[in-house]
Structures are given as structure tokens and as C-alpha cells.
Amino acid sequence: MLDQTTLKGRIIASAMKLAAEKPWKDVTLLDIAEAASIKLADVRGEFASKSEIVAAFARAVDDELLRRAPARTGATSPRDALFEVIMMPGRSIRRSSAASLNRSVGCSRPPASARTASRA
Numbered sequence: 001m002l003d004q005t006t007l008k009g010r011i012i013a014s015a016m017k018l019a020a021e022k023p024w025k026d027v028t029l030l031d032i033a034e035a036a037s038i039k040l041a042d043v044r045g046e047f048a049s050k051s052e053i054v055a056a057f058a059r060a061v062d063d064e065l066l067r068r069a070p071a072r073t074g075a076t077s078p079r080d081a082l083f084e085v086i087m088m089p090g091r092s093i094r095r096s097s098a099a100s101l102n103r104s105v106g107c108s109r110p111p112a113s114a115r116t117a118s119r120a
Contacts, residue, residue: 002060008046010036012060015053024050 002009014035018027029050033040047053065085072081 002057007038007042008056010038011043011046012053012057015050016057 002013004010004013011032015027015032018031018035027050029043029047030040032050032053033043036043047056069085070081072078076084
């Protein structure tokens with residue numbers, strides 16, 4: 001999903017790897033730079049904050065979901081089409097990364113949509 005041959009892709013992938021290893025609030029831009037084997041100035045040149053990295057990751061996930069989404073036929077209801085997108089393989093980020101990010105913003109549970117999808 002992330003093109004790690006690009007600087008942005010390496011930064012995002014390194015940030016998500018670190019988020020899986022320790023609480024997101026403890027991850028610094030310097031940690032991300034070191035994990036990506038680049039200079040802090042390079043990280044700052046692409047992203048001004050950790051929030052921007054998370055936003056870029058969310059965009060990458062959304063873009064990938066839209067790219068993989070099956071074409072909707074006239075017989076497919078919007079509800080069924082949405083269900084197919086939600087249930088697509090590879091749609092979720094690593095649980096440990098998501099948990100770290102959720103805890104850093106005060107969420108103790110995953111969003112309702114994630115809980116609902118996991119029950120299906």
C-alpha cells in the first residue's frame with residue numbers, strides 16, 4: 001500500500017511501525033527519522049507534525065480502498081457495496097498501530113464502525 005521507495009512512504013511506514021512498538025504519544029519525529037534512516041530535516045520537509053503523518057497514512061488507506069473497490073453494478077445496493085469495501089482483505093491497519101493511535105487521542109475502544117465490522 002505504501003510506496004516505500006519514496007521518502008513520504010518510508011516516513012509513514014516507519015511511523016506506523018513505531019506506533020506498533022510503543023505508545024504514539026512517546027514517538028517523536030526524531031524517532032521516525034532514525035527508523036527511516038533519514039535526517040530529521042527530511043521528515044520536517046515532508047511533514048510538519050506527527051498529525052500530518054497520520055493524516056497522510058489515512059489518505060493512503062482511503063486511496064487503496066477506493067482503488068480496490070469493486071465496480072458497483074445496478075443490482076448492487078449502496079449498503080451492499082459499502083459492506084464489500086469494509087470486508088475487503090487488507091482493509092485494516094495493524095491492530096497494534098491503530099491501538100496506539102487511538103490511545104493517544106483518548107480512545108479506549110476502536111470506532112463503532114470497526115467494532116461492527118469485526119462482528120460480521
